[in-house]
Amino acid sequence: MDEFTLIETLIAPRAGQRDDVLLGIGDDGAIVRAPPGEDLVIVADTIVEAVHFPRNFPASEVGYRALAVNLSDVAAMGAEPRWATLGLTMPRSDPDWLRAFVGGLVAAGAAHGIQLVGGDTTRGPLTVTVQVVGTVPAGQALVRHGARPGDRVWVTGTLGDAAAGLTLAMRATGSPLSAGETFLRERFARPTPRVAVGQALRGVATSCIDISDGLVADLGHIARRSGCDAVVFAASLPLSDALRDLDDVYVAHELALTGGDDYELCFTVPMAAEATLRARLAALGERATCVGEIRTGPGTVTVLDAGGEPRAPARGGYRHF
Ligand code: ADP
Numbered sequence: 267m268d269e270f271t272l273i274e275t276l277i278a279p280r281a282g283q284r285d286d287v288l289l290g291i292g293d294d295g296a297i298v299r300a301p302p303g304e305d306l307v308i309v310a311d312t313i314v315e316a317v318h319f320p321r322n323f324p325a326s327e328v329g330y331r332a333l334a335v336n337l338s339d340v341a342a343m344g345a346e347p348r349w350a351t352l353g354l355t356m357p358r359s360d361p362d363w364l365r366a367f368v369g370g371l372v373a374a375g376a377a378h379g380i381q382l383v384g385g386d387t388t389r390g391p392l393t394v395t396v397q398v399v400g401t402v403p404a405g406q407a408l409v410r411h412g413a414r415p416g417d418r419v420w421v422t423g424t425l426g427d428a429a430a431g432l433t434l435a436m437r438a439t440g441s442p443l444s445a446g447e448t449f450l451r452e453r454f455a456r457p458t459p460r461v462a463v464g465q466a467l468r469g470v471a472t473s474c475i476d477i478s479d480g481l482v483a484d485l486g487h488i489a490r491r492s493g494c495d496a497v498v499f500a501a502s503l504p505l506s507d508a509l510r511d512l513d514d515v516y517v518a519h520e521l522a523l524t525g526g527d528d529y530e531l532c533f534t535v536p537m538a539a540e541a542t543l544r545a546r547l548a549a550l551g552e553r554a555t556c557v558g559e560i561r562t563g564p565g566t567v568t569v570l571d572a573g574g575e576p577r578a579p580a581r582g583g584y585r586h587f
């Protein structure tokens with residue numbers, strides 16, 4: 267199947283439909299209409315086979331992850347995702363693979379009403395670049411640089427699951443996975459971007475980031491950009507039952523601190539705004555846990571164990587170079 271047929275038969279019919287898209291797939295560019303008084307938030311993320319996901323990973327999970335990691339960035343900005351583009355590089359024209367891939371992408375976007383408005387298709391090693399454009403009321407986007415001493419540090423969901431799940435995903439198939447192991451693997455393959463929580467944090471959080479490289483590394487970005495120190499209390503880390511069952515608590519804490527790919531939000535909130543935070547989370551039926559605090563300092567992150575002693579993290583998060 268040639269490139270145009272692939273796009274026309276397998277991608278365009280499943281692109282979604284929004285009233286604010288004046289022209290979608292098929293022309294040289296897409297035309298969208300932004301709401302007046304809103305700022306645009308633009309994010310992009312590339313995932314590469316054998317770097318971000320194992321070789322021969324199921325196509326639907328590649329598609330799901332490619333969009334979900336971008337939605338997570340939009341969430342971290344407190345924005346509402348609207349439009350996406352897809353840059354797809356594949357080693358061969360494989361309609362079955364593409365059908366499953368698009369299915370995963372559509373599934374990740376379904377809850378958020380995204381429309382795929384364009385992209386580019388080329389041949390080469392499997393690489394997927396998704397760009398998402400979202401909107402936020404003018405001036406209200408969440409940023410990394412606003413944390414202040416006295417704020418407390420919060421995270422959504424549970425941490426460390428995806429790092430454990432990646433190990434399970436890479437394990438040669440043979441013995442079937444237990445229910446707990448399946449949960450962990452899903453947490454890697456189909457992360458849940460916290461889009462509604464991100465929007466609910468407007469006017470409440472002083473800073474926000476999504477956890478793609480591990481809590482210590484990503485909170486480190488908030489600390490550096492804000493010019494403050496951050497302290498994490500290891501005993502407060504939210505761990506899933508599945509992760510606790512898989513490993514001893516020290517290893518589970520290590521994964522929660524330095525394992526990447528969780529795509530939960532990490533954010534800071536002044537204590538005076540905590541009642542509002544709790545009310546907004548309760549209204550959404552979402553959970554967040556206070557894991558630390560912001561202190562005066564040059565921008566470092568310290569992890570304290572249950573006895574209050576500093577714990578040296580083994581790794582500082584994933585780095586490509
Ligand atoms: P051009 O040569 O003008 O760049 P293309 O042949 O690359 O056009 O693309 C034709 C149309 O299909 C464009 O509207 C483009 O946005 C869309 N398109 C191409 N690849 C993809 C893709 N992977 N996903 C979504 N839309 C795509």
Ligand code: MG
Pocket residue numbers: 385386387
């Ligand atoms: Mg093109």
